Amino acid sequence: MRILQGARGFTLIEVMLAILLLAVLLAAAFGGIRSAVKGMHFGEDLMDRTNRLRVAQEFIRHQVSRILPLPFGQETGTGENLLFEGKRDLMRFVAPMPGYLSNGGAYVQTLELSNTRNGRQLLFNHWMLNGFDKDKLNKGDSEPVVLMDQVESGKFEYRKLDDQGELEDWSDDWDEPNLTPVMVRIELKMRKEALVGWPDMEIPLMLDVGAARQSNTVRFDDILPREGMAVPPNNASGSTR
Known part of the structure; x- marks a missing residue:
């Protein structure tokens, strides 16, 4: 009589090895997916930062190059017109705003490097020239726009x-507020987290410098408001027409 023997099954060790191999394959697959997703997010962040940098530089170049020799105030004591205020971390000037961002006309504009917990920020702000009073500015009156963040240092x-009509050296302190400069340079050193570097900007003004020198004949009080606008306060006491 022949006795049929049952088929031999897997041993416990073989089952454990198979499970271990499957776990390794699954871990490798999930690791690859995670790396792909991380790389995709990094690429999207890099593209977003690059586009933001490009837009910020184009906007700054457009505004600074079109600076107008129009006064936004007067110096205390001397009564000289303030056409341009330039410091290491702030510049203030008058220029037209793009039509899609304003109602047209001249605006007092500022670019400023401001300190934050996550580094410095390049901020932009603007006010209408009519009725502008530098001494009455409040931070809550206008919310600045962050052009760039993650800035380590800059000037x-x-x-x-x-x-003699020759270009002088660069200076981070503009000492002639009644005149406009010939060129403006913006240097920023970005933090590692910013993912992008800031190419130094050297912006020549489109306006003839001679016009800025001649603009001293136009006083701040003589700028007439547009129709429907409030009349700016008379800061020069006792001035005559």
Whole structure:
């Protein structure tokens, strides 16, 4: 009589090895998917930061190059017109705003490097020239726009012509507020988290510098408001027409 023997099954060790191999394959697959997703997010962040940098530089170049020799105030004591305020971390000037961002006309505009917990930020703000009073500015009156963040350090520099018409060296302190500079330079060093670097900007003004020198004949009080606008306060006491 022949006895049929049952088929031999897997041993416990073989089952455990198969499960271990399957776990390794699944871990490798999930690791690959995670790396792909992480790489995709990094690429999207890099593209977003690059586009933001490009838009910020184009906007700054457009505004600074179109600075107008229009006064936004007067110096205390001397009564001289304030056409341009330039410091290492702030510049203030008058220029037209793009039509899609305003109602047209001249606006007082500022670029500023401001300190935050996550580094410095490049901020932009603007106010209508009519009725503008530098001494009455409040931070809550207008919310600045963050052009760039994750800035480690930076500075604004300015250049002018000497008496012989030659370009002088760059300076981070503009000492002739009744004149406009010939060129403006913006240097920023970005933090590692920013993912992008800031190419230094050297922006020549489209306006002839001679016009800025002649603009001293136009006083701040003589700028007439547009129809429907409030009349700016008379800061020069006792001035005559």
